[in-house]
Amino acid sequence: MTIGIVSYGAYVPRYRIKIEEIARLWGDDAEALKRGLMVYEKSVPDVDEDAATIAVEAARSAVARCEIDPSRIGAVYTGSESHPYAVKPTSTIVGQAIGATPVMTAADFEFACKAGTAAIQACMGLVSSGMIDLGLAIGADVSQGAPGDALEYTAAAGGVACIIGKKESEIAAIIEDTYSFTTDTPDFWRREGMAYPEHGGRFTGDPGYFKHVTNGARGLMEKIGTKPEDYDYAVFHQPNGKFPSRVAKLLGFSKAQIEPGLVVPKIGNTYSGSCLMGIAATLDQAKPGDRIFATAFGSGAGSDSFSITVTDKIEEIRNRAPTVAELIKDPIYIDYARYAKHKGKIRLS
Amino acid sequence: MRDVAIIGVKNTKFGELWERSLRDIVVEAGIGAIEDAGVGGKDIDGLYVGNMSGGRFVDQEHIGALIADYSGLSRNLHVPATRVEAACASGGLALRQAILTVASGYSDIVVAAGAEKMTDVGAQEASSALAAAADREWEGMAGATFPGLYAMIAKLHMHRYGTTSEQLAEAAVKNHRNGCLNPIAQYRNEITVDQVLNSIMVADPLHIFDCSPITDGASALVLAPAEIAHEYTDTPIYIKATAQASDTIALHDRRDITTLDASVMAAKRAYEMAKLGPGDIDLVEVHDCFTIAEICAVEDLGFTEKGKGGIFTEEGETAIGGLIPVNTSGGLKACGHPVGATGIKQAVEIVTQLRGEAGKRQVEGAEYGMTHNVGGSGATAVVHIFSRER
Amino acid sequence: MSVPRFWRKLDSRYNLKGTHCVECGEYFYPPRNTCVNCRRQGQIEAYRFKGTGEIVTYTVIHTAAEGFEKQAPYTLAIIKLDEGPSLTAQVVGSSVNAYIGMRVRSVFRKLGEGGERGMIYYGTKFIPVDG
Numbered sequence: 001m002t003i004g005i006v007s008y009g010a011y012v013p014r015y016r017i018k019i020e021e022i023a024r025l026w027g028d029d030a031e032a033l034k035r036g037l038m039v040y041e042k043s044v045p046d047v048d049e050d051a052a053t054i055a056v057e058a059a060r061s062a063v064a065r066c067e068i069d070p071s072r073i074g075a076v077y078t079g080s081e082s083h084p085y086a087v088k089p090t091s092t093i094v095g096q097a098i099g100a101t102p103v104m105t106a107a108d109f110e111f112a113c114k115a116g117t118a119a120i121q122a123c124m125g126l127v128s129s130g131m132i133d134l135g136l137a138i139g140a141d142v143s144q145g146a147p148g149d150a151l152e153y154t155a156a157a158g159g160v161a162c163i164i165g166k167k168e169s170e171i172a173a174i175i176e177d178t179y180s181f182t183t184d185t186p187d188f189w190r191r192e193g194m195a196y197p198e199h200g201g202r203f204t205g206d207p208g209y210f211k212h213v214t215n216g217a218r219g220l221m222e223k224i225g226t227k228p229e230d231y232d233y234a235v236f237h238q239p240n241g242k243f244p245s246r247v248a249k250l251l252g253f254s255k256a257q258i259e260p261g262l263v264v265p266k267i268g269n270t271y272s273g274s275c276l277m278g279i280a281a282t283l284d285q286a287k288p289g290d291r292i293f294a295t296a297f298g299s300g301a302g303s304d305s306f307s308i309t310v311t312d313k314i315e316e317i318r319n320r321a322p323t324v325a326e327l328i329k330d331p332i333y334i335d336y337a338r339y340a341k342h343k344g345k346i347r348l349s
Numbered sequence: 350m351r352d353v354a355i356i357g358v359k360n361t362k363f364g365e366l367w368e369r370s371l372r373d374i375v376v377e378a379g380i381g382a383i384e385d386a387g388v389g390g391k392d393i394d395g396l397y398v399g400n401m402s403g404g405r406f407v408d409q410e411h412i413g414a415l416i417a418d419y420s421g422l423s424r425n426l427h428v429p430a431t432r433v434e435a436a437c438a439s440g441g442l443a444l445r446q447a448i449l450t451v452a453s454g455y456s457d458i459v460v461a462a463g464a465e466k467m468t469d470v471g472a473q474e475a476s477s478a479l480a481a482a483a484d485r486e487w488e489g490m491a492g493a494t495f496p497g498l499y500a501m502i503a504k505l506h507m508h509r510y511g512t513t514s515e516q517l518a519e520a521a522v523k524n525h526r527n528g529c530l531n532p533i534a535q536y537r538n539e540i541t542v543d544q545v546l547n548s549i550m551v552a553d554p555l556h557i558f559d560c561s562p563i564t565d566g567a568s569a570l571v572l573a574p575a576e577i578a579h580e581y582t583d584t585p586i587y588i589k590a591t592a593q594a595s596d597t598i599a600l601h602d603r604r605d606i607t608t609l610d611a612s613v614m615a616a617k618r619a620y621e622m623a624k625l626g627p628g629d630i631d632l633v634e635v636h637d638c639f640t641i642a643e644i645c646a647v648e649d650l651g652f653t654e655k656g657k658g659g660i661f662t663e664e665g666e667t668a669i670g671g672l673i674p675v676n677t678s679g680g681l682k683a684c685g686h687p688v689g690a691t692g693i694k695q696a697v698e699i700v701t702q703l704r705g706e707a708g709k710r711q712v713e714g715a716e717y718g719m720t721h722n723v724g725g726s727g728a729t730a731v732v733h734i735f736s737r738e739r
Numbered sequence: 740m741s742v743p744r745f746w747r748k749l750d751s752r753y754n755l756k757g758t759h760c761v762e763c764g765e766y767f768y769p770p771r772n773t774c775v776n777c778r779r780q781g782q783i784e785a786y787r788f789k790g791t792g793e794i795v796t797y798t799v800i801h802t803a804a805e806g807f808e809k810q811a812p813y814t815l816a817i818i819k820l821d822e823g824p825s826l827t828a829q830v831v832g833s834s835v836n837a838y839i840g841m842r843v844r845s846v847f848r849k850l851g852e853g854g855e856r857g858m859i860y861y862g863t864k865f866i867p868v869d870g
Contacts (some may be wrong), residue, residue: 014832044834047810048849052861056847093861097753097847101855315754332834341809367840486748487769490850490860491827492800493808500782503767508796508839552815553799599769601817601825606796682815 003128004171005162005308006068007317009061010159010280010324011140012267015044016331019153019337026148032080033153040243042156042268044334045142047342049157051080052090054273055140056097058161063098065321066163066170069227071135071165073100074132077122078108079115079139079272081190081197085135086195094138101347105132110192112188114298115139116272119176121304123164126219135164139272147195147345155242156268160314162277172313173283173292179220179305181212188299199299203231208301213237213247217295228252231307232290233305235278237297244278253293261294266328279308281324288312350453352739354574354585358706362648363685364535365400371407371466372419374567378690379420379462381425382569390422394456394574396430397447397635399439400689407469410600416462436482437638439463440692441593441722444570448591448733451572463566475563479688482725484494484599489658494533496560496639498600503641506607506642507554515661517640518545521558523668524637526678530710531698535564535685545640559640562643563684568693570700575739583590584704589625589717590734593709594617600726601621607656609727616721619732620651623717627651628730628736630700631715633673634695636723637680645673646721650732669710675701678712687694692722692731703737742858752862755845757785757824766822790845791868792820796831806851818843818865821845828865842868 005039007313018041018091023030034040036079045054051096055078076091083090091106105113109115116139123135123199128173187208190197200208210315213236228234248258261278270277275296282292292308315347361374375398383390398413409415417430419642433443434452440463447461467475479495488498506512522542528534543620545558548711560582573583578585594614597603606611620626627650637643644658652662652673660669667675678698681691699718701707722731748769750756757768761774761782765774768788795818800807808815814830814837823846831848843865850860 047846048829048831050849050859053847053857056861060847097861099754185854235842319826344809397777420776473805476802480804484769485740486744490745492804492813492815492829493811493827494800494804496802497798497800497804499795500800500830501815502819504798505796545823549801550799550800553801555798599827601795601827606817659806717774733825 001128001166002168002171002174003124003164003166004174006134006170006172007062007064007163007167008160008280008283009056009058009321010160010277010327012059012327013043013045013049014332015046015334015342017044021336024152025291036242038265040265042050042154043158043270044339045065045157050084050142051082051140052084052093054142054157054159055094055138055161058159059094059098059136059138061321062161062163065317067320068134068163068165070099072133073136074078074104075123075126075135076100076104076106077119077137079111079119080108080141081110081112081266081271082098082113082142082144082174083108085191086137090127100136109189111302112298113239113271113274114296114302114304115128117296117304120164121180124175124178125148127164127166133165134162137164139276141271141273143269143271144196148274151197151199154269156270158267158270158273158303161271162276171311172317174309174311176307176309177220177224179223180302181187181216181219184300185301187301191335194326204299209243209314210237210247212303213295214250214299215340216305217251220305220307226307230291231257231283231293231333232347233260233286233292234258234273235261235282235294237270237275237295238262238278241265247316263324263328277324283310283314284318284323284325286310286314287339288314351454352453353448353588354573354578354579355384355696355700356573356581356585357388357571358584358700359385360533360694360697361566362533363564363687366565367468369462371403371409372415374466374565375416375462375464376419378459378464378567378569379416382460383518383569386571388458388571390415391441392458393422393428393460395450395459396422396428397433397434397443397459397461398430399692401434401436401439401451401465402481403479403482406475407466407485415549415687423584430575435476435729436726437636438692438722438729438731440568440694441720441733442692445591445593445731446587446694447572451574458730459572459652460569461572461693462567462569462603465687465689467517467563467687468567470567472563485709490601494552496552496555499599499639499641500678502606502645503554504609506641506644509607510659512644512659513544514664515542515642517559518615519543519662520637520640520643521545522678524680524682524683526686527669527677527710528683530708531679531684534679534683536683537681555639555641557649558608560688561638563683564687566685566687566690566694568690570693570696580662586700587739588701588719588733589736590619590622592622593729593731595616596728598725603727605656607645609645609649609723609730611722611727611730612646615730616650618720619734623734625717625734630673630717630719632699632712633675633721634698635721637676637682638723639685642723643675643680650719650721674712677707677712682694692720695720695722696733740860745860753847755788755790757786757788758783759867764822768820768824768826788820788822792843794830794837794839794841794843795819795825796839817848830866831864832866835867844868
């Protein structure tokens with residue numbers, strides 16, 4: 001059975017803050033940070049944007065791109081670590097706002113930065129089993145970095161939605177297989193009621209990101225018998241620019257393979273949207289027959305790897321919705337004060 | 350239908366009346382009007398009181414009964430009392446109801462009052478209560494405020510007709526000048542165009558000095574059939590017309606954003622009823638909740654053509670001594686705007702003028718006066734025409 | 740606004756669902772169940788608006804409505820939808836100032852919150868089509 005991405009849609013808020021502006025406030029060395037992180041600016045939500053509004057905008061873009069009847073969507077799963085409600089699903093808001101309700105199932109996912117790909121896997125299962133016709137998987141975040149914390153330089157906002165289906169005539173990118181690698185690794189967390197996450201500093205590196213991404217990626221390639229050179233493109237979770245570049249090298253992927261999907265330098269880490277944003281940016285330019293390798297990582301920790309082949313359908317649907325490049329091309333730069341206001345760091349009561 | 354006359358009037362002081370409650374001020378106005386008319390409690394057949402939001406401002410509904418009670422009209426006399434609500438047009442509508450009951454012959458001596466106690470809540474809560482006069486679901490949920498709605502009227506008026514912020518400011522400057530001459534006015538200080546333009550922006554292009562204030566105040570009138578009015582007073586003032594019109598609750602649904610069709614229709618009906626035209630009116634109290642509202646009002650009531658209200662005001666035609674003196678009381682801007690009282694206060698001012706008792710702000714030889722009271726952004730308009738001769 | 744009151748019109752707020760009178764052809768948003776032209780003779784059906792339109796007039800609100808303080812200053816506009824009716828909504832997310840005649844399209848945003856503990860109100864705002 002063929003299963004794959006019928007459509008995708010991305011959303012990135014219009015506002016950006018530069019590394020220099022954040023560094024100015026905390027007295028940090030902006031040049032050193034930019035070199036170290038390979039991130040130059042990050043996206044900032046408007047005062048009235050949150051993970052739900054971003055998920056809706058991404059989902060609407062995905063629906064517009066493939067022009068399907070939204071009532072065919074049988075499942076809406078939104079992955080985020082910044083769901084606006086602790087209890088009350090984001091996914092029902094999305095389902096209602098795209099006209100997919102009421103005959104559908106819905107739930108919210110949370111697995112740090114890979115909640116969106118976990119949602120894709122769940123949709124793949126439901127679609128392939130025949131339980132649903134189409135599934136909508138979303139990764140969307142307005143991620144939080146504590147003021148002054150290293151995370152503040154990269155914690156960004158954005159989201160991507162994917163419609164998963166199995167009708168060959170509708171599939172724009174076939175998902176050949178997926179593979180997950182998961183252990184209990186407390187490298188990053190946010191306890192109930194806390195405004196900002198805690199992280200393990202350098203512990204998030206080797207025991208977290210690198211162990212899970214390399215094992216997951218190798219696991220999938222072994223499982224299906226592929227090698228890095230079989231792929232035209234590769235996307236790895238991008239918490240910054242450095243990690244995906246380094247992990248690509250470790251695995252034997254080239255700079256050219258990851259370049260098209262490496263959006264983090266311009267928008268920062270969109271968390272649940274991060275790897276999916278890279279996949280979306282790659283689909284924006286891939287040709288029919290191109291192969292894409294992707295591994296998402298979520299702290300806590302785990303990785304989801306995908307082997308994807310683009311179909312002829314991509315040419316037909318691509319331009320019906322804005323590409324990632326179009327979404328990020330015309331930013332409005334703001335200062336730290338406005339950033340603090342947009343992010344709700346200024347309390348009025 | 351019988352002709353109706355006003356035989357007694359009274360305003361309380363308008364302003365921030367920290368030491369006085371809603372019932373205090375309304376009793377002062379009511380008893381003052383009754384004394385002015387020379388009638389006794391036993392003569393009163395009914396009481397109509399305009400009050401927009403007792404519930405929000407003082408957490409008190411059943412305002413009619415409360416006022417009748419504290420005016421001494423309940424326990425022994427059991428005078429029927431009715432509260433009338435049409436947002437900021439509550440007072441004008443209370444007057445209209447009182448006129449209709451006297452004209453019909455159902456009642457003879459009737460009190461029409463209006464009152465609002467707005468300063469018992471904070472400015473934010475008062476603004477929120479006032480915002481309930483707009484469409485709560487489809488304007489309020491978008492973040493609309495009353496200054497915001499009128500600002501959108503102003504923006505389009507400026508765009509379409511070239512009206513300027515200076516012209517808007519002239520309305521406030523003139524109203525403050527008039528307010529200086531009115532002992533009950535909340536603001537009795539002159540202001541300049543520059544002061545208006547340099548005051549803080551509330552909703553572009555309206556500055557805080559383009560907006561009427563939050564005010565406590567009460568006003569009352571006593572009505573009688575015209576045929577017996579002379580038994581009570583030497584100077585009865587006659588109702589020549591009472592007219593009312595409705596429009597959509599939301600500004601966005603109007604035929605034209607810069608015209609209050611309800612004002613146009615109410616004025617048309619009033620002119621027809623009185624067999625008069627705009628040229629016959631000697632002075633008018635218009636509903637200047639914002640300066641742009643006065644600009645629109647002089648157009649909508651026919652004193653100048655649509656789009657010319659700004660120039661008309663700038664050229665001094667609405668000042669005392671101009672073509673048509675507007676808001677000799679100081680208007681809502683300077684006299685103050687206790688929302689439920691405003692429509693009654695406007696009538697008190699016209700009666701005072703037609704009686705020739707307006708002192709330094711007297712419009713000499715005034716025969717016909719008009720009041721124009723608006724609810725919300727123009728969903729209700731009430732227009733009355735008064736005359737010195739029957 | 741209370742939860743049931745908001746929820747009742749949720750689809751209209753999220754998806755610009757209004758109505759249309761088949762009899763006279765007029766479109767209504769916010770939705771009306773009685774045609775203003777045909778009244779009882781009208782035949783009302785549901786209609787989902789495309790979400791594109793033009794600014795009729797606007798203001799920048801500096802003194803915010805209660806519950807909108809975090810958003811101040813914000814641009815409020817009357818927008819004429821391409822199908823005919825006008826509505827009141829905020830215009831957001833732009834580097835250019837609003838102007839009369841500006842083309843806009845709908846977006847999904849937070850309208851407000853019922854305080855710290857209350858529900859979050861979502862609905863439609865507008866952004867400029869260009870810029």
